[in-house]
Amino acid sequence: MSRFAGKKAVVTGGTHGMGLAIVKALLAEGAEVVLTGRSEKTLEEVRTELKSETAHVVRSDAASMADIAALAEYVRAELGGIDHLFINHGIAEFAELREVTEASWDRHFDINTKGAFFTVQALDPLLKDGGSMVFTTVANDVVFPGLSAYSASKEAMRAFAHVLAAELLPRKIRVNAVAPGFIKTPTMGVAGLSEEERREFERQGDETTPLKRNGTVEEVATAALFLAADATFTTNVEFAVDGGFAQGLVSTH
Template sequence: MNHTYDTEGTDPVALNAATKAVVTGGTHGMGLAIAAALIDGGAEVIVTGRDGKKIEAAQAELGPRAHVVRSDAASPADIDALAARAELLLGGIDALFVNHGYARLETFDQVTEATYDRHFDINAKGAFFTVQRLAPLVRDGGSIVLTSSIADSGGAPGMIAYAGSKAALWSFTQGFAAELLPRGIRVNAVSPGFIDTPSMGIDATDAFRADFSRVGDEQTPMRRHGSVDEVARAALFLAFDATFSTAVKLPVDGGTGQDIAVA
């Protein structure tokens, strides 16, 4: 079956001073790097976080073109408030980056109902309703980029609840892409591997993080961690340059999730 789409008026917006964007989970790590890259390109950005000190620090670092606000992705009321604030401050959105996430490494027999719910409330439910509530503000021809993980497929000991929540997010990404196609909105995901962030992306002790970092270098074919800037560049590529790509998952993992033998 042949499909014809009306693309008039839906050309993706170039990153410039007129660009409006929202970055959830943007007060540290990969999200902060995405927000900084957007602002470096001239964009006006709403950035969300939950920790008051990180919110203050991010606002100071990002400057006046950023609106750094407290918002909990696990709270439907906070998501509704975020959508209202985005409409008030930005009017419309050219790019939405759903970057918030939670990870606690536990084997299946260690997972409690509380940690299971936290993974899915933030990584899956929070992402779903963030897109649902903010998609009406995304301009036709705009884009949405979600942050998944190399853990969203396959299996690894100690990551079962986290992996399941990210697998749900990747499935949502593909569904959003299909449903938003008539508006010319592209929906894609970045899939980071081991990335050098202050928390290493996990809820754990400093000693555990140090060991996790060492294992990451051993398992990554490129023998190093990625940087938050490398993830940000991939996310912005999907948002603004990959104009004929939707429902794509772009690995930023140094080959970890690919079929590459580690020498």
Template sequence: MSQTRPSRPHDYLFVNQGIGEFQTLEEVTEESWDRVFNVNAKGAFFTVQRLAPLMSEGGSIVFTTVSDDQIFPGLSAYSGVKEAVAAFAKVLAAELLPHEIRVNAIAPGFIITPTMGVAELTHEQRAEFIEQGNASTPMGRGGTVEEIAAAAWYLAVEATFTTGVELPVDGGFGQGIGE
């Protein structure tokens, strides 16, 4: 006897927030720290707090974190806040389970975007950043926005027996492949 899932529509929320500022320990100010935490953690958490009660059973939330096991000098606030978002995903997976809402996260590595997540980069800095990112990614290239969207879609829509996971979408970056 096979069971079929209900065909009612589900709600999906992709919490894809992020700003980063390259600043060493000496350069970080309370203002820059607050800006990074307000967008990346506070924004993510309160978005979910407001929208989760409106979601249908069987819905799904996917957060964006960051590929782990890699250290980025100058990104202490960004790295710390993305770890906080990973923790939100795990805790909220447990809290929203009684409402039949799954919560997962994708952990991108080096992804080519218009600002590369750091809006103040010059054209030359951006080109250097891309070159370094491509060289440090085992697959030899940065990922695309479409590849991130496909992973988020998979966790939101297809992975119906998956909750509380953080899926690396990083070309092998955080797994130490090719080292």
């Protein structure tokens, strides 16, 4: 029997990349899923691609408190309650110290941190006791110049996830995170890269990752679903999906 047959889930940032891979894996195992995104063009593309009665594609901006409240009402009306919550949305923009603006700093924290926290707050009443929550963080033990705002916003998310794991213990809700390293996606996880910059970023991933390649979105999805359904005695863990990148491994070849 499928792990997710009859289960209900929400995946934020589920219209592309790692989020969409999580959605597809859930649907393939029988789950009913609400997935969110901001771009109407991408939302429509995903509706056409999935063509599933158990996939509910919803426009929702994580930086908007009104959108978060509307998402919670939609989930309540369509699903009633949920078994699994995947907080996957986020943005990353390159800017070194003197290039970071107040607007870009606020954009990172409004979406990646504030949006994540208040989405959890809004959906928590709908998450069933014994359910699970999985955040997408980042392999932050290795420092990338130019990603100070992004890294800080993801570290803040990880910090409150620690506390939520403790707060939700009485309800036996497990709170964990996947921390991806270099993962091959159309944008390589960073907004605004040119095709040449994207290829260079991917090349760096191949060279600096101990396993000598970029990961796939499917590998991240496998880890996320493992934490959601199989790791029943695991909570407050950040699970690296990075080919050994943040573990200090050195290839001898």
